[in-house]
Amino acid sequence: MTKTAKTSDFWEGIRETLPLMGAVIPFSLVFGATAVQAGYTIFETIFASATIFAGASQFVFIEVNGLQVPGWSVILSVFAVNFRHILYSASLGRYMQKFSPPKKLLAFFFMTDFHWANGETRIHTKGAERFTPTWYAGFTVPLYVMWVAGTAVGAVTGQMITNPEAFGFDFLLPIYFLTILIGFRRRPNFLFVVCVSGTVSYLALVILGEPWHISLGAITGVLAAALLPLKDRSDSVLTHGQGEDV
Amino acid sequence: MFELAARADVLWLLTAAAFVTFLTRIGGDLILSRFNYIHPRVEAALEAVPAAVLTAIVVPPALSAGPPEIMAIIAAGFAALRFSAFTVLVIGIGVLLAARNLGL
Numbered sequence: 001m002t003k004t005a006k007t008s009d010f011w012e013g014i015r016e017t018l019p020l021m022g023a024v025i026p027f028s029l030v031f032g033a034t035a036v037q038a039g040y041t042i043f044e045t046i047f048a049s050a051t052i053f054a055g056a057s058q059f060v061f062i063e064v065n066g067l068q069v070p071g072w073s074v075i076l077s078v079f080a081v082n083f084r085h086i087l088y089s090a091s092l093g094r095y096m097q098k099f100s101p102p103k104k105l106l107a108f109f110f111m112t113d114f115h116w117a118n119g120e121t122r123i124h125t126k127g128a129e130r131f132t133p134t135w136y137a138g139f140t141v142p143l144y145v146m147w148v149a150g151t152a153v154g155a156v157t158g159q160m161i162t163n164p165e166a167f168g169f170d171f172l173l174p175i176y177f178l179t180i181l182i183g184f185r186r187r188p189n190f191l192f193v194v195c196v197s198g199t200v201s202y203l204a205l206v207i208l209g210e211p212w213h214i215s216l217g218a219i220t221g222v223l224a225a226a227l228l229p230l231k232d233r234s235d236s237v238l239t240h241g242q243g244e245d246v
Numbered sequence: 247m248f249e250l251a252a253r254a255d256v257l258w259l260l261t262a263a264a265f266v267t268f269l270t271r272i273g274g275d276l277i278l279s280r281f282n283y284i285h286p287r288v289e290a291a292l293e294a295v296p297a298a299v300l301t302a303i304v305v306p307p308a309l310s311a312g313p314p315e316i317m318a319i320i321a322a323g324f325a326a327l328r329f330s331a332f333t334v335l336v337i338g339i340g341v342l343l344a345a346r347n348l349g350l
Binding site: 004013022023026027030039041042043046047051052053057060061062063065071074075078079080081082083084085086087088089090091092094096104105108109111116149166167168171172174175176177178179180182183184185187188189190193194196197198200201202204205213214215216217218220221222223224225226227228231 | 253260262264266267273275277292293294295298301304310311318319323328331339342348
């Protein structure tokens with residue numbers, strides 16, 4: 001590939017992140033402020049964004065770790081929410097012939113819902129040969145820098161808020177999770193899974209108490225989905241179906 | 247302004263969270279891609295994971311909260327069908343604060 005094509009791949013990657021900033025910047029600010037309000041130090045908060053780099057699961061970490069549960073159940077919740085990445089990496093990995101093994105590992109470290117959605121779009125409109133490490137880098141740098149920087153600004157600002165209830169911080173996470181949940185509504189069996197998980201988790205909370213309601217509700221919903229009569233799977237993620245932004 | 251204070255146990259827990267997140271990011275390429283065929287029931291289960299987990303996190307606190315919280319969840323739920331995530335958050339928090347200030 002010529003030098004010009006490489007440069008244009010990089011800039012195309014950067015340009016594609018611009019429309020995503022409207023989601024990334026506000027949520028990085030909100031994450032920083034929420035984490036500090038939940039009792040994390042500024043350094044811990046930035047460390048979370050820099051190492052995990054997955055919005056929904058960082059909020060899940062705060063929520064579940066606030067329940068005074070054992071560490072492994074916090075990790076299990078994070079793992080479960082990020083489970084969708086397994087489908088993304090299986091799908092994108094098939095088109096990474098231009099990535100050396102170290103570049104591939106590095107690329108996967110930074111892979112978000114956006115990388116998957118924009119990557120699949122690029123592969124299917126411009127061809128797999130334009131799905132290059134250079135494009136990937138251009139797409140990653142602004143997202144990562146803004147996510148970490150926004151977290152830092154949010155954390156420093158959040159520290160100054162002394163009356164979190166006046167800003168609704170105490171109920172921000174349930175609203176945020178609901179938004180993400182609704183984003184998954186076009187997935188097969190969505191309503192069925194929601195009804196099963198919702199009923200079981202609520203009953204488990206009433207009968208057994210925290211934190212078992214999360215695991216029990218989630219596991220029952222997943223098993224129920226697996227046991228449903230099988231339908232046409234042409235809309236699956238592995239055969240480039242539709243994603244959701246988190 | 248910027249302090250480097252951190253607790254070792256919190257950093258370890260965050261590192262573990264980052265590690266399992268990385269596992270999910272390479273897992274599909276390392277494991278799933280070796281199979282030419284994934285059983286439809288396994289795929290159905292995998293696809294249900296995010297919705298099942300998020301529901302189990304959202305529903306119990308929403309059902310156990312007061313009228314302002316329930317109103318906020320309902321408003322946000324409808325808003326999420328149309329608007330982007332941040333707009334939904336603004337609407338949900340707006341309804342919550344309005345209801346609280348009205349003493350509902």
